[in-house]
Amino acid sequence: MLESLQDDLLERASLAVKLARAAGADGVFAWSTRNRFVEVNYRDGALEKVQESTSNSLSITLYAGGKYSSHSTTDARSDRLEAFIKETVALTRALEPDPHRVLPDPSLFEGRSEVDLDLMDAGLAGLTADEREGWCKEMNALVMAHEGVISATSGAYNDHAVRAGVSSNGFEGAYETTSVWRGASAVLKEEGDKRLRGGTWVGGHHLDQFQWGPEQITAEALRLAERKRGATKGPTVRTVMVVDPRSSSRLLSYLLRSANAKSIQQGRSFLAGKVGESIAGESLTVKDDPLVARGLSSRYFDGEGIAAKPMTLIEGGVLKNLYVDTYYGAKAGLTPTSGGSSNLLATPGDRDLAGLIADAGSGIYVTGWLGGNADNNTGDFSFGCRGHLIENGVIGAPVTEMNVTGNLLSLFGKLAAVGNDPWPWSSTKLGSLMFEDVQFSGA
Amino acid sequence: MHSRRKFLHGAAAGMGLISAPTFLASCAKEVAPGALSAAAEIPANPFLAWFGIDEAMLSRVMSTLTSRGADFADLYFEHKRSNSITLEDGIISKASASIDQGVGLRVVIGDQTGYAFTEDLSEEAMHAAARTAASIAKGGPLDAPTSFNINSPQGLYTLAVPWADVGVDQKLPKVRQLEQYARQLDPAVDKVTISWQDTEDRVLVADSLGNVQTDLRPMTRLWCSVVATKGEETFANRANLAGRRGFDWYSDEALEGLARQAVDRTMVLFEAKRPPAGEMPVVLAAGASGILLHEAIGHGMEADFNRKGTSIYSEMIGKKVAPDIVTIVDSGILEHERGSLAFDDEGNATRRTALVENGVLASYLHDRISSKHYGVDPTGSGRRQSFRHVPMPRMRCTYMEDGPHTRDEIIASVEKGIIAETFTNGQVQIGAGDYTFYIKNGWLIEDGKITAPIKDVNIIGNGPETLERVSMVANDGVLDTGGWTCGKGGQSVPVSQGMPTVLVSRMTVGGEDA
Numbered sequence: 004m005l006e007s008l009q010d011d012l013l014e015r016a017s018l019a020v021k022l023a024r025a026a027g028a029d030g031v032f033a034w035s036t037r038n039r040f041v042e043v044n045y046r047d048g049a050l051e052k053v054q055e056s057t058s059n060s061l062s063i064t065l066y067a068g069g070k071y072s073s074h075s076t077t078d079a080r081s082d083r084l085e086a087f088i089k090e091t092v093a094l095t096r097a098l099e100p101d102p103h104r105v106l107p108d109p110s111l112f113e114g115r116s117e118v119d120l121d122l123m124d125a126g127l128a129g130l131t132a133d134e135r136e137g138w139c140k141e142m143n144a145l146v147m148a149h150e151g152v153i154s155a156t157s158g159a160y161n162d163h164a165v166r167a168g169v170s171s172n173g174f175e176g177a178y179e180t181t182s183v184w185r186g187a188s189a190v191l192k193e194e195g196d197k198r199l200r201g202g203t204w205v206g207g208h209h210l211d212q213f214q215w216g217p218e219q220i221t222a223e224a225l226r227l228a229e230r231k232r233g234a235t236k237g238p239t240v241r242t243v244m245v246v247d248p249r250s251s252s253r254l255l256s257y258l259l260r261s262a263n264a265k266s267i268q269q270g271r272s273f274l275a276g277k278v279g280e281s282i283a284g285e286s287l288t289v290k291d292d293p294l295v296a297r298g299l300s301s302r303y304f305d306g307e308g309i310a311a312k313p314m315t316l317i318e319g320g321v322l323k324n325l326y327v328d329t330y331y332g333a334k335a336g337l338t339p340t341s342g343g344s345s346n347l348l349a350t351p352g353d354r355d356l357a358g359l360i361a362d363a364g365s366g367i368y369v370t371g372w373l374g375g376n377a378d379n380n381t382g383d384f385s386f387g388c389r390g391h392l393i394e395n396g397v398i399g400a401p402v403t404e405m406n407v408t409g410n411l412l413s414l415f416g417k418l419a420a421v422g423n424d425p426w427p428w429s430s431t432k433l434g435s436l437m438f439e440d441v442q443f444s445g446a
Numbered sequence: 447m448h449s450r451r452k453f454l455h456g457a458a459a460g461m462g463l464i465s466a467p468t469f470l471a472s473c474a475k476e477v478a479p480g481a482l483s484a485a486a487e488i489p490a491n492p493f494l495a496w497f498g499i500d501e502a503m504l505s506r507v508m509s510t511l512t513s514r515g516a517d518f519a520d521l522y523f524e525h526k527r528s529n530s531i532t533l534e535d536g537i538i539s540k541a542s543a544s545i546d547q548g549v550g551l552r553v554v555i556g557d558q559t560g561y562a563f564t565e566d567l568s569e570e571a572m573h574a575a576a577r578t579a580a581s582i583a584k585g586g587p588l589d590a591p592t593s594f595n596i597n598s599p600q601g602l603y604t605l606a607v608p609w610a611d612v613g614v615d616q617k618l619p620k621v622r623q624l625e626q627y628a629r630q631l632d633p634a635v636d637k638v639t640i641s642w643q644d645t646e647d648r649v650l651v652a653d654s655l656g657n658v659q660t661d662l663r664p665m666t667r668l669w670c671s672v673v674a675t676k677g678e679e680t681f682a683n684r685a686n687l688a689g690r691r692g693f694d695w696y697s698d699e700a701l702e703g704l705a706r707q708a709v710d711r712t713m714v715l716f717e718a719k720r721p722p723a724g725e726m727p728v729v730l731a732a733g734a735s736g737i738l739l740h741e742a743i744g745h746g747m748e749a750d751f752n753r754k755g756t757s758i759y760s761e762m763i764g765k766k767v768a769p770d771i772v773t774i775v776d777s778g779i780l781e782h783e784r785g786s787l788a789f790d791d792e793g794n795a796t797r798r799t800a801l802v803e804n805g806v807l808a809s810y811l812h813d814r815i816s817s818k819h820y821g822v823d824p825t826g827s828g829r830r831q832s833f834r835h836v837p838m839p840r841m842r843c844t845y846m847e848d849g850p851h852t853r854d855e856i857i858a859s860v861e862k863g864i865i866a867e868t869f870t871n872g873q874v875q876i877g878a879g880d881y882t883f884y885i886k887n888g889w890l891i892e893d894g895k896i897t898a899p900i901k902d903v904n905i906i907g908n909g910p911e912t913l914e915r916v917s918m919v920a921n922d923g924v925l926d927t928g929g930w931t932c933g934k935g936g937q938s939v940p941v942s943q944g945m946p947t948v949l950v951s952r953m954t955v956g957g958e959d960a
Contacts, residue, residue: 054560058563071539095541098618099538100537190877193878196762196910197879198757270636270637373875373880374873375956376884384902385956386904387880406905444955
């Protein structure tokens, strides 16, 4: 049955390629996807929402006379599809030719991993609504048993996604993934009108990737809420910053946000000309690895059909590689690697959060970000944050309503240590981080 | 009181732009003849025809949906067609089209919701989805309506020429023209990227009370992105125009104004610096600064958070939260605005809702569930991203009404502070009330005078504290002509925001001390 789903979607994609060729396209890439999704939410002791759906969509990219366009539809009836494709080919012809718009080189489709990435838990098909509801009920009750809870919510969902692609220059591929997640949150009363919220989710492709039972999930949700109690605005100061492993990936994602051919070719990257140069402290080594078994962002090929391969992005602080897709690679004169990120694996250091905080002695421990942004040309950033003071090498009073401001290159240049404690339920495996001399603004 | 809006670009009535329908227009006509124009002249409801349904079928599906009981149930039919065109490196080298169609089916019992959707509009598929949504209910069947009162409100954003009748051949010259304007404005302009988008969202909401609302919701957005280089330095910035408007909105003046905004915002970055770090007075420039209202109070006033007790504003209705000069409104009825809706996504009429009236916290933003919970009229704030999503209370067009001061008075009153002018994004913690927004462009004020441009600063504050600290409100209110998209609970909806020039006596500025 499972294989026939893949076959079914491959057939749909092939049909779209055939129709587009018949309508006059020289090159076509079609993707067909199907996603089955079920979700349940509990709140304050009662069922709040049940949702269930199956979604199908088809997307095609067209190349005709040196011109290009891309389209999607959820209206799959064959007569509609044929009309849609005819119109989109006609639209493509109305555009202007662009010599760099070509299908990916077929040699990039080769070398697809033969290893089973184990992205599908066949047992999930048997997961019942009662089981999902049972988890929610249990987690909800555990949170509600805590004193001072204003509102307790819990949820669970799982999905089964199938993706298939066919191109007119020889690509054919399909794979399936499942995912299952559950989590809980707590809202507690604080002084005055304020509320304290904490929540956490665990999950993965397989049921056993939960790792945590309802007690651990709810205890963590309550801990995250309770630790904000009594927070005040921290000081305006330059000091050491230690970032929690659940928040460190955001900084890395901003550092790498413009590490791609598009940003560089378009003149919007502070990493332009930086390959081979140091962009971070020596303790930072990061690999993009799409082939991690059960990895949350693992894949056999990317959105262009390029066979997935591991790639070192940063080694000992030096930028080694960029994300390069076919189009911007051609424009920028760079060899395609992959258009987008997968699992990011940072080489762990030798200490955990407590070790880094002890090392810092004093400073600010950031536990969460709120808003903020960065300029891709300069790397200048400014993020809202909350957390705790670090006093005498231990976690001190909670602080909130602060900003941390600087430049991504100079911040990562002052990276003092990488922790060995990545958050398990993230596709970025990056532990705590410690930076020297960071500007905070508060009271 | 209303219509204090000023437009940067005149919205003259569009005439004579009908061209031979090309591209998806012809595709659409094949599906539902006549549905694209002159709807009023067709006796049968064109929306029912569009979706291939009739009242008897609606009644049968509604019976299945309410077969296990319901306080309320609805069917949300949607057909959304979007077109986009991109110019980059001097070539109009990409176009995209998407069609998203389906129906969402919902059963509500108290504050419990059962939901399912299907992209397949066959009666069989709808019955199957209806049974899934109904599974939340445990009671006996409801009597489903056998006929429906069909209402098709007109006028809030009805276009002279629907987007389906505007061919790609008409759009391409506009895209090229905007690029040329941007290139001509400054020799340092290196790259210009233009992104055009137009959308037609066809919606039909049928409910268990026997009401059907139909609406054709247009949307368009045009981005102008600029990269400029001087010597070793390169900067990029962008601006956009957005609204429930038609092709005629993109006049020469509108395109030139948009290009100028994008280029000015980019060129000023060469001179701009970081302000000092810490607490200081912040002047919010008229227009896009409405982002403050969106984050500092708007989200916290969405009634789902309040009925659950999780918002900082949960026990504050009727309380004095700001000076008398502060009135904050969320309205769905401003013509052609991006956040406006003739009716909300639960079929309720939209309206002007005062969140804060003369400094007093006045009303939450309600969906059906919360209005029933509080025993008040719905405010027409129940919105959803698409037929795949359950509705919840959301903002529409959020703005502050004019006050007694002038912009000049406000700037002159500040000894040392900043002006916040353009923004990229914001966020809020509903329970704690802490919110942020990111300033892309602004100005430093020293001794009551604007002295230098600033850039890339995050602002953080606490909602109720900030409302108390609104110390001056000017008489120059304007809604931002750029488009904003609001995210909540995994759903994105288009919104608008506006503001007169306002002084907040103290906020924490994410600057840098030397």
